[in-house]
Amino acid sequence: MDQGKKPKGRMSAYTYFVQMCREEHRKKHPNENVNFTEFSKKCAERWKQMTEPEKKRFAEMADKDKQRYDKEMANYTPLVDAGGRKKKKKKDPNAPKRALSAFFLFCADERPNVKAEFPQHSVGEAAKVLGERWNKVTPEVKSQYEAKAAQEKQRYERDMETYKNRGTGAVGGDCDEEDEEDEE
Incomplete structure (x- = not known):
């Protein structure tokens, strides 16, 4: 793993569920823009109504992702200075100055x-x-x-x-x- 580049965060069972809902919605309505607030409410309601056995496959996906995340975090070493703060990338003084707005x-x-x-x-x-x-x-x-x-x-x-x-x-x-x- 690159030093300093933090691994992507792990996903919860609910996040996997919402992702699946989004994919289903996209397949049924490919050209429709989604109202995120309404969509989130519908997903949350659907999640609450699901039984534990129905949620199990999403929990398994989350467990697998947790293992991936833990493994990547074990190899991750953040760039920090002596004070424990993240180090900034050094700017090359020869680089051109950015354009002004x-x-x-x-x-x-x-x-x-x-x-x-x-x-x-x-x-x-x-x-x-x-x-x-x-x-x-x-x-x-x-x-x-x-x-x-x-x-x-x-x-x-x-x-x-x-x-x-x-x-x-x-x-x-x-x-x-x-x-x-x-x-x-």
Whole structure:
């Protein structure tokens, strides 16, 4: 088992029963969207009405899954640091920065205005004002930021493709990036 990747949780007898109900419903009504709340209530009612012998096959499936889960958990060792917390994956400092959303591009332009207007505001208060302004912005202005965000996303995808093709352990990667920018 991969270190750090926790095994899929075990399923209960009832979960197997609901799964079977869902499959039956799909076979009878392949194109119908299911109202989850109603479906759950019907399954629960049906489960309550079942006898123990009828529930037995689902209990056996659950027992088998419990054995699978216990076996996988025996081989599982989570990634933890000295303090007992999960370790985060280290981010490669050479990896391209993620693309900003339309809202974040708007914030980058508007934040100086908010800071000038409300110098006493904390970061959280300023963010709240920015969110309110974003919600009041005209559709035309929003579409301009969404277009910029789409360009950002394309740039990020190109940069990621280059980054992946170059390999993560490239030495002197900064020079390559400048060369690529000159080519464009």
